Amino acid sequence: MIQCKDIRKTYVNDGNSTEVLKGISFDIQDGEFVSIMGPSGSGKSTLMHILGALDTATSGKYLLDGKDISSFSEDELAHIRRDKIGFVFQAFNLLPRTTVIRNVMLPLIYQEIPVADRLERVEASLRAVNLDEKRWEHHSNQLSGGQMQRVAIARALVNNPSLILADEPTGNLDTKTGDLVLETFERLNREHGHTIVLITHEPDVAEHADRTLLIRDGELISDTKNVKP
Amino acid sequence: MLTSDLTQEIYTSVTVNKSRSGLTMLGIVIGIASVIVMVAIGRGAQSSIEESIQSIGSNLLMVRPGAERDPGSPVMGARGSAETLTLDDAEKLPSMVSAIESVAPQVSSNGKQVIADGQNTNTSITGVTEVYATVRNVSVSSGNFISAAQNKNLSKVAVIGPDVEEALFGENATGTVGKKIRIAGTEFTIIGVTVAKGGTGMGSSDDVIYIPLSTAQQFFTGSKYVSMINIQVKSGADMDAASAAVTTALLSLHDIANADDADFSIMNQADIVSTASSVTSTFTALLAAVAGISLVVGGIGIMNMMLTTVTERTREIGLRKAIGAEGQDIRKQFLFEAVTLTFVGGATGVALGWIISYIANAYGVTASVSLNSVLLAFSVSAAIGIVFGYYPAYRAAKLSPIEALRYE
Numbered sequence: 001m002i003q004c005k006d007i008r009k010t011y012v013n014d015g016n017s018t019e020v021l022k023g024i025s026f027d028i029q030d031g032e033f034v035s036i037m038g039p040s041g042s043g044k045s046t047l048m049h050i051l052g053a054l055d056t057a058t059s060g061k062y063l064l065d066g067k068d069i070s071s072f073s074e075d076e077l078a079h080i081r082r083d084k085i086g087f088v089f090q091a092f093n094l095l096p097r098t099t100v101i102r103n104v105m106l107p108l109i110y111q112e113i114p115v116a117d118r119l120e121r122v123e124a125s126l127r128a129v130n131l132d133e134k135r136w137e138h139h140s141n142q143l144s145g146g147q148m149q150r151v152a153i154a155r156a157l158v159n160n161p162s163l164i165l166a167d168e169p170t171g172n173l174d175t176k177t178g179d180l181v182l183e184t185f186e187r188l189n190r191e192h193g194h195t196i197v198l199i200t201h202e203p204d205v206a207e208h209a210d211r212t213l214l215i216r217d218g219e220l221i222s223d224t225k226n227v228k229p
Numbered sequence: 230m231l232t233s234d235l236t237q238e239i240y241t242s243v244t245v246n247k248s249r250s251g252l253t254m255l256g257i258v259i260g261i262a263s264v265i266v267m268v269a270i271g272r273g274a275q276s277s278i279e280e281s282i283q284s285i286g287s288n289l290l291m292v293r294p295g296a297e298r299d300p301g302s303p304v305m306g307a308r309g310s311a312e313t314l315t316l317d318d319a320e321k322l323p324s325m326v327s328a329i330e331s332v333a334p335q336v337s338s339n340g341k342q343v344i345a346d347g348q349n350t351n352t353s354i355t356g357v358t359e360v361y362a363t364v365r366n367v368s369v370s371s372g373n374f375i376s377a378a379q380n381k382n383l384s385k386v387a388v389i390g391p392d393v394e395e396a397l398f399g400e401n402a403t404g405t406v407g408k409k410i411r412i413a414g415t416e417f418t419i420i421g422v423t424v425a426k427g428g429t430g431m432g433s434s435d436d437v438i439y440i441p442l443s444t445a446q447q448f449f450t451g452s453k454y455v456s457m458i459n460i461q462v463k464s465g466a467d468m469d470a471a472s473a474a475v476t477t478a479l480l481s482l483h484d485i486a487n488a489d490d491a492d493f494s495i496m497n498q499a500d501i502v503s504t505a506s507s508v509t510s511t512f513t514a515l516l517a518a519v520a521g522i523s524l525v526v527g528g529i530g531i532m533n534m535m536l537t538t539v540t541e542r543t544r545e546i547g548l549r550k551a552i553g554a555e556g557q558d559i560r561k562q563f564l565f566e567a568v569t570l571t572f573v574g575g576a577t578g579v580a581l582g583w584i585i586s587y588i589a590n591a592y593g594v595t596a597s598v599s600l601n602s603v604l605l606a607f608s609v610s611a612a613i614g615i616v617f618g619y620y621p622a623y624r625a626a627k628l629s630p631i632e633a634l635r636y637e
Contacts, residue, residue: 054630063557075555082553089634093548097245099245148438157554 002028002051002163007060009046021048022218023060028197030162033189035198038186038215045167047215048199052087052165053080063218065162082110086156086164090171092148094140100126100151103140120127125154128192131183153184154158157194162198164188170205182208230558239566242510242538253534254574256527257613261578261606262585264519266353269586271513273595278505282498284426285365285434289331290472292479295492312454313492316442318482319458325478328471330463331356333364334455338446343393351397354412354438356445367439372406372421379420381443387412388421392436412438415448429603460551469546471495524606527574528613536568546625547553547633560626567618568611575610579603 003005020043028034038044047056050062053069054077062070064175069080081087086107094103104122113121129150140148156164166185170178186208188194189200198209206212208225214221243250281293294313319334336356343350361367362374369388387410389397394405408419417440426434446452472495479493480486539546546559566575583603586596 003238052551068376078550078553081551087551089548091544093544095545095548098241102617106549107552109230110549111556112231115231115233159553171237184450 001065002062003061004051005061005063007047007050007057007062009043009050010058012050013085020218021050021057021121024215024218024220025060026213026223028163028195030190030195031193033186033198033209034213035047035200036154036208036213037203038214039201042215043218044199044201044215047067048165048167048197051163052085053077082107083159084162086159086161088149088152088156088164088169088228090168091141092145092152094151094155096141097139100131100136100138100140100143103151104155104158106155106217109176111159120156121158125157126151127155129154133213144177145173145182149173149177149181150184153181153188157188162195165178166196166198168200169198169204170200178205179201185211188228230339230554230561235543235561235565238562239569242246242562242566242567243404245460249384249534250570253530254570254577256530257444257524257571257574257610258527258578258581260524260527261522261575261610263523263607264517264609265579265582265598266585266604267516267520268513269582269596269598270589270594271509271516273590273597274598275506275509275513277570277595278509279502281426282502282505285498288462288464288468289364289470289498290460290462290475291498292460292475292493293494293496294454312443312452313483314454314455314458315453317453318479319455321482321567322458322475322478326474328462328466330461331360331364333361333459333461334362334442334600335457335459336442336450336454338445338449338507341413341438341449342501343410343412345395345397345408348397350437351391352390352393354440354445354449356449357439357440361439361459364459366426367434369421370424372419374583375439375441380443383443383447384441385415385417385444385468386420386441386515387417388423388439389419390423390435390437391425393438397426407514412440413449464635468497468499479500524609524613528571528617531567531570531614532617532621534570535563535618535622539563539567539621539625543628543633543636544623546628547636550628550630551634556626559628560622563622563625564615564618567622568614571610571614571618574606580607582606 004027005025007021007024008019010017010019017183024047036044036047046055048115050057053064053072057070058073060070061068064080064084069077073081095106101119101122104125105118108118108121131147131150131154135143135147140151143151149172152168153166154162156166164185169181169185173181182205185196185198189196196209198205200206209226211225212225213223236307238477254405276453290316314334316334319332322332323329338354338356340351341354343352358380362369367374367385369529370391372388374388375386378384389405389410394402397410397438398408405422407417410417410419423435423437423439442455460471460475476488476491480491483492485491551557586598589596609615
């Protein structure tokens with residue numbers, strides 16, 4: 001589970017310091033599906049970077065699986081990302097001219113998983129996101145946007161992360177394929193018990209989660225349970 | 230990162246952009262190949278010059294008359310122009326210096342017109358004794374060399390070089406021995422043709438006519454002096470000591486007290502060899518330097534391509550870092566990619582250099598590829614990969630994943 005205590009982040013630029021996060025505290029339990037919502041400039045991206053161990057907070061504590069990673073070195077953070085976090089980006093960030101299978105396998109390379117064990121895990125991930133088996137050998141750039149994002153989700157799943165972080169995953173998709181991707185997240189959460197944090201600026205998207213944290217001007221404004229029909 | 234994954238990643242990125250990788254490698258291929266060919270040609274020149282110096286005979290000292298100097302004048306004439314050495318000197322030397330194996334005096338006269346069968350040529354005439362053949366490594370392919378009896382009798386006989394034979398009687402001439410030639414109006418009978426030694430750096434020894442020394446003095450120089458005394462030193466004897474002993478002997482024969490006033494000079498064959506090798510190694514170094522510059526240019530090409538690749542793949546690097554790649558995983562990948570390019574380029578360059586040297590040999594340019602230059606070129610190419618690949622790889626490894634993922 002995730003515990004954030006008084007997370008602050010200050011950027012210093014030419015002597016001017018800007019406080020982007022002004023003391024944010026919340027907990028996320030294992031198996032929760034949480035959305036972090038806020039307009040652009042609210043600090044939600046900075047918060048996502050800290051949650052994803054891409055960056056560290058200026059002050060405050062961030063506990064991931066009970067471990068305080070707020071003062072980790074770059075390489076230690078890389079290990080946390082490798083073992084505990086799966087990312088899904090707005091722009092998919094798949095390797096072009098590379099097969100779907102190879103794309104999904106990428107995190108396993110850095111985990112140094114033995115070659116023989118890899119394919120099984122990749123196939124399990126691809127099945128979990130319901131990607132048509134006929135597409136598995138295709139190059140990533142031959143797929144549609146919705147398919148690409150599901151490949152990206154499969155890639156985020158393949159290392160069995162404690163936390164899946166999705167940064168505006170529907171931003172580059174039309175409403176229909178966006179809904180399909182969101183349904184995939186809901187299903188992964190419901191059926192596989194994955195902990196998912198979804199970052200978005202759209203209330204419609206945020207609604208798909210069980211709980212919404214609203215961020216504005218670097219402060220946590222509200223923490224509400226979503227009532228689903 | 231497992232080695233097999235590293236290999237696969239490098240293979241993928243090199244082959245994805247085949248033409249760019251190929252052109253970049255071409256820079257290294259040309260650099261390495263030119264280093265190998267240039268060094269091979271330099272070495273070839275060196276060994277052929279050394280060989281031709283060896284071919285004039287071994288353990289050889291050559292005594293030549295000193296420069297002509299008018300009494301009281303500080304101006305010196307050309308070396309060898311004075312008439313100071315006599316046949317008498319040559320005959321007395323062996324009894325005075327124990328290290329001497331044999332002595333072969335010679336009389337040279339340049340540029341005499343030679344006529345035979347209506348053809349004519351211009352060549353140098355060398356008057357020699359029978360010993361000359363052994364001292365100077367001359368052998369005949371047909372007929373005989375000049376004998377002691379012919380020398381005694383002032384016989385009008387000649388042994389001609391293969392170039393002279395070709396000039397007078399055409400290519401692949403046969404039955405030359407026994408034919409008559411006229412040298413500056415005097416008729417001589419050909420008694421032998423020498424074996425070709427090949428062109429040398431110091432005037433071809435194939436374009437020459439040997440006649441008995443006494444005959445040459447009688448008909449062409451008209452004096453008792455000789456142009457040069459070739460001395461073969463006993464094998465195993467110290468050349469420098471022998472040279473000093475010959476100097477002392479000649480000084481006493483010429484009644485000269487001070488060695489600085491010597492009216493002759495002695496050339497040691499070893500000195501000629503070392504002078505020639507120092508010239509050719511400078512030549513080789515120069516060629517290698519020019520080729521080395523092209524290798525450096527090739528290396529910069531590698532760096533340029535790697536920097537472009539890093540910039541192009543910024544987002545990909547960001548993604549790799551986001552999913553858990555450490556800085557060193559990224560650095561390794563780009564560094565090894567550069568090393569792979571230079572290594573493959575280097576191997577191709579070595580092969581190409583070898584082929585070019587082989588072709589050059591077929592066309593008469595002596596080029597000898599040395600294992601050392603191959604190893605050197607190969608390690609230089611790998612070093613270039615590391616040196617010029619390091620900076621782009623370092624830049625890639627240092628990228629912040631957040632910045633890199635945002636990069637457009």
